[in-house]
Amino acid sequence: MKKQLYRAFVELSGNRVNSHLLRTFTTSRLSKGINRSFTKTYKLNTEEMEKPLHEYKSLHELFTRRLKEGTRPIDADEHALVSPVDGVLAHVGPLNEQSAFRVKGQDYTLDEMLGSKVKSQLYCGGTFVILYLSPSHYHRIHSPISGRVLERWYLGKKSYPVNQQGLEYGKRPLSKNYRHITEIDVNKKHMAIVKVGALNVNSIEITHHDEEVTKGAEIGYFTFGSTVILLFEKGLVDLDPQLQCPADVKVGMRIGTIHPSKDEEQ
Structure with a gap:
């Protein structure tokens, strides 16, 4: 029962009024009273937290916590592709020549997800990863790769559940929900980090605004429920063959190999 209640706090509801009320409560000092219970219910590792539990002044502050420096070592191999989040590696696979993929019986097109047919064509025959x-x-988002930021943009206004039922019966939440996209140039190829909100109009905060991004650097965080989709142009990465879905991953953990640039190969 507690898990259902707390999940409602952090995933919110599709009802705008309920979402507003829950958000108001979770960001208030009143919600601090359930921080300890929330931590126990979800088995949060207090040893990893940047601050002692009692210093978090609201449930929202606890939910968006940072970790102690060095808690998530980033794979140092310059060709390592790493997980951008702590989460569940749920789906991986190829993007077909129509720049589309299938999850839980639903077809998703990158035209819709990225809001551009021109951009979607860049990823035809490439690879996708869903976390x-x-x-x-831990709800901070880090860059899985180093490169030059080409563009950042927001799409969508409303969000639907990003869970098993939502994926099977919802309105294609991965390509319809409120989302923020960061597109990066890596070795003269493209990749996109798509951050998808879940049942909340504005659940994504961006903390990185520079033109260059370094692997492992924080780029943003989710304030409520969340999903990250990684899109790679064909020939940019190979996912590690031993990866199985679903699988637990953490920030900085190697999930694939980045192909070297032509200059490096020579």
């Missing part, structure tokens, strides 16, 4: 975050996870 889900639950209330128990």
Whole structure:
């Protein structure tokens, strides 16, 4: 029962009024009273937290917590592709020549997800990775790769559930929900980090605004429920063959190999 209640706090509801009320409560000092219970219910690792539990002044502050420096070592291999979040590696696979993929019986097109047919064509024949975050996870987002930021943009106004039922019966939440996209040039190829909101109009905060991004650097955080989709142009990465879905991953953990640039190969 507690898990259902707390999940409602962090995933909110599709009802605008309920979402506003829950958000108001979770960001208030009143919600601090359930921080300890929330931590126990979801088995949060207090040893990893940047601050002692009692210093978090609201449930929202606890939910968006940072970790102690060095808690998530980033794979140092310059060709390592790493997980951008703590979460569940839920789906991986190829993007077909129509720049589309299928999850839980639903077809998703990159035209819709990225809001541009021109951009979607860049990823034809490439690779996608989907990572889900639950209330128990650390909700800061880090870059899985180093490169030059080409563009950042927001799409969508309303969000639907990003869970098993939402994926099977909802309105294609991965390509319809409120989302923020960061597109990066890596070795003269493209990749996109799509941050998808879940049942909340504005659940994504961006903290990185520079033109260059370094692997492992924080780029933003989710304030409520969340999903991250990684899109790679054909020939940019190979996912590690031993990856299985679903699988638990953490920030900085190697999930694939980045192909070297032509200059490096020579």
